[in-house]
Amino acid sequence: MVNPYLPQESIIEEVIPETPTIKTFVLRPENGLKFSTGQFIELTVPGVGEAPFTPSSSPFQTEKVEITVMDVGHVTHRLHQMREGDRVGIRGPYGRGYPLEEFYNKEVLVLGGGVGFAPLRSLLFTLLHDLSKYKRVVLCYGAKTPADIVYKGLIPQWREKIEVLCSVDRADETWKEHEGVVTTLLDKFEIDIKNSVAVVCGPPVMMKFATFKLLDLGYRPEDIYLSMERKMYCGIGQCRHCMIGGLFVCKDGPVFTYSQVKELPDIWA
């Protein structure tokens, strides 16, 4: 029987510094990796442990996979010290990603904060792969300060194809765009809410206030998609560590509509 916990060896091909605390790692798994946008992998840093990450790269690129990681603890700190040529393990992909067919012919509002932009970058690559399937795509991205913005090089390229609005909580003299929390960007444009879905990913507090603002604007709970995060161990529905109410974040998610989780306890923890 195949051991489901056995990771495949992957070489770190490139390390891209994004901000003082966030790096993107370009990994080349021995046997490649096929995933759907929004699914996650379990990454092993040898001698330290495992942690879940959502690929930030395009699912159409299967020989390499990219993850964008914030340095917050044991696994992520050691990973941040690793260099090109070092080896890590990958298992997965796991969970359910974004149900793209539900987005067809709709106005897709993508709302991200901080390192929560990682799965959204993968989603944007997917939407941009065949933009004609969607009526409109609007990206609203917020970070604490201009120095905390990830994927700085990509934003001008995306602006040529979709609407992009950026904000920072605290501007400096270099900042020419909006100042304020990311949800304040939602006051700056009109959207056909009845024919729109909103996809949100960011720190729990951002997801909470973004969801409430979207509901105030008239979005239905079933049209708001959230990427939920919970402490995970197995990633495959065996250990129960990731449960919210009766749902497994690893198996039933990590992407849920707000209508699926709104009655569950402590969803913004």
Ligand SMILES: Cc1cc2nc3c(=O)[nH]c(=O)nc-3n(C[C@H](O)[C@H](O)[C@H](O)COP(=O)(O)OP(=O)(O)OC[C@H]3O[C@@H](n4cnc5c(N)ncnc54)[C@H](O)[C@@H]3O)c2cc1C
């Ligand atoms: C499905 C999923 C996808 C994820 N994708 C990404 C991603 O693309 N990029 C990224 O940077 N992170 C992502 N995370 C979060 C990432 O898994 C955690 O930051 C990582 O597990 C921390 O491990 P550590 O050993 O470095 O930290 P630890 O030493 O375990 O903990 C350090 C600190 O981080 C907190 N912490 C640990 N895990 C989490 C978590 N899951 N959520 C919030 N706080 C946590 C702890 O409470 C503690 O304060 C994702 C999590 C999930 C569940």
Ligand code: FES
């Ligand atoms: S992480 Fe083990 S059941 Fe979800």
